[in-house]
Amino acid sequence: MRDAMFMGRLTAGATHEMQNILATIRESAGLMEDLLALGGEGFVHAERFKKGLGVLAEQVERGMNLSEQLNYCAHATEPAPAGADVNEAMRSLVGLTRRNAARRRVSLVLAQGRTGLRTGLRALEAMGLAGLALDCCLGLLAAGAQLVLAVEEQGGLAVVRLDGPSYEALRAQPDFAELEQCARTLRAGLCAGPGGQGLALSLPKPVA
Amino acid sequence: MNKQDWKILLVDDEHEFITTLAERLELRGIAARVVFDGESALLAVAQDEPHVMVLDVLMPGIKGLEVLERVKRSNPRVQVLLLTGHGSTRDGIEGMRLGAFDYMMKPLSIDTLIEKMESAIDYAGKAANLGQ
Numbered sequence: 445m446r447d448a449m450f451m452g453r454l455t456a457g458a459t460h461e462m463q464n465i466l467a468t469i470r471e472s473a474g475l476m477e478d479l480l481a482l483g484g485e486g487f488v489h490a491e492r493f494k495k496g497l498g499v500l501a502e503q504v505e506r507g508m509n510l511s512e513q514l515n516y517c518a519h520a521t522e523p524a525p526a527g528a529d530v531n532e533a534m535r536s537l538v539g540l541t542r543r544n545a546a547r548r549r550v551s552l553v554l555a556q557g558r559t560g561l562r563t564g565l566r567a568l569e570a571m572g573l574a575g576l577a578l579d580c581c582l583g584l585l586a587a588g589a590q591l592v593l594a595v596e597e598q599g600g601l602a603v604v605r606l607d608g609p610s611y612e613a614l615r616a617q618p619d620f621a622e623l624e625q626c627a628r629t630l631r632a633g634l635c636a637g638p639g640g641q642g643l644a645l646s647l648p649k650p651v652a
Numbered sequence: 653m654n655k656q657d658w659k660i661l662l663v664d665d666e667h668e669f670i671t672t673l674a675e676r677l678e679l680r681g682i683a684a685r686v687v688f689d690g691e692s693a694l695l696a697v698a699q700d701e702p703h704v705m706v707l708d709v710l711m712p713g714i715k716g717l718e719v720l721e722r723v724k725r726s727n728p729r730v731q732v733l734l735l736t737g738h739g740s741t742r743d744g745i746e747g748m749r750l751g752a753f754d755y756m757m758k759p760l761s762i763d764t765l766i767e768k769m770e771s772a773i774d775y776a777g778k779a780a781n782l783g784q
Contacts (some may be wrong), residue, residue: 460710463737467759471672478679504759515738574784621756 446522448568453607455518462511466504473500513539520567527562527650528570530595530602537571538593541578549587552578561602563647569615569630570647574604576623577643581608583617601633604645611643653773660684660769661702663693663719664735665711669758676762682769690714694722701727703776704769706752707734709743717747724751729780731772735760759782 477497484490518534520528521652538554545552563570574593581591585608592607627634633646658679662684664670674684685702687693690713698704705723709716720732734755736744744755753772756765 459739463758464669468666468669468672470759471669472677473677475672475679478676482679508759512738 445521452518452521452568455514459511459515459518462507462514466507466511470504470629473497473504509539517568517571520571523566525561527564528567530561530570530604530647531557531559531562533567533570534574534593534595534604536567537574537578541575543584545578545582545591548582548585550582550585551590553590553592555592557595558597561595561597562650563602564650565630565632565647570604571643573623573626573630573632573647574606576619576626577604577606577645580614580617580619580623581606581642583610583619584613598644598646601646601649604647605637606642606644607637608642611640614643653777655681655766656683656771658682658704658769658773659699659700659702661693661696661705662686663688663690663705663711663716664690664708666708670708673760673762673765677766680762680766690716690719693719697723697727697730702730704731704733704772706733706735706765706769709747709755710737712720716749717743720747720750720752729776731776733768733772743755 454483465610477494479486480490480497484493487493513536516532517540520533520536535554542552566575578591578593585591593605594605596605597605608614624634627645631648633644635644635646636642637644655773660682662670662674665688667688670686671781674686677684683698685700687696688737690711693705693707694714696702705759707719716734723730723732728751731753732747732751734747734752735742736757738753738757741757743753744757753775754768756768
């Protein structure tokens with residue numbers, strides 16, 4: 445955990461810098477847009493210029509989302525006295541894992557779930573556990589498949605559910621033993637999803 | 653009050669960001685003075701009290717929240733809009749407790765910033781009328 449906390453500190457500083465860089469790019473693009481609007485008549489490439497500025501704005505937005513999720517990870521090592529927000533942790537995990545899934549041509553989707561659910565785990569622990577489960581599922585899904593991660597409440601516990609391949613097939617995955625071990629260490633529950641499809645992780649409650 | 657009469661002070665150690673923001677405001681008829689650290693901000697407020705100060709919370713030297721506290725003690729009419737980042741949202745909330753008018757996360761939308769400046773100036777005007 446000490447290494448993770450060190451990485452967290454480095455990442456927090458870097459994401460703050462990244463945010464300043466993105467803010468500067470956005471303002472500079474905004475200034476160009478303003479100047480174009482004021483005196484763009486007669487500029488033959490005005491439309492192409494505007495399109496380029498639009499792309500800049502979109503990419504700044506994309507960078508902001510990534511930077512926000514990375515910043516969340518940077519602080520995810522810290523213990524949260526009231527428990528870690530499971531939705532927030534899963535939103536960051538899905539945001540940062542999407543590219544890995546896309547490389548396998550799988551689209552990763554975070555379902556609109558219940559908000560406000562908390563766990564006694566640190567956010568990074570919950571993300572690490574769900575990340576292992578994601579890896580198991582991604583190893584089995586065919587190109588073009590969709591993998592849905594949902595956060596639900598069951599029996600007073602926050603449950604992370606992955607609607608993926610059959611649980612039996614998942615258990616045969618090489619990474620599954622590590623997932624089981626990690627769930628045991630963190631005192632989290634691991635079982636098959638409804639109808640034996642996918643899996644569900646029940647996360648321990650925050651300490652009262 | 654017309655936008656042309658607003659007195660705005662922008663405070664951020666990110667030179668390119670804050671000077672570009674000032675240029676964009678100027679194109680909209682709003683004159684803004686720019687300083688790059690907390691010490692200069694305190695001096696600028698003492699020299700020529702602005703209506704609104706846009707203040708970054710994370711700066712080297714005197715931190716934004718300390719600048720806010722000192723300005724609110726010396727020049728309580730100055731309305732302060734705090735600029736926060738991912739890691740400093742809590743500072744924004746703390747700033748509201750210390751008397752900031754509002755806080756905004758970077759990157760900004762210039763239209764939202766101007767709306768907030770307008771609200772802050774309206775609020776200051778109403779507060780001054782009530783005090784009379």
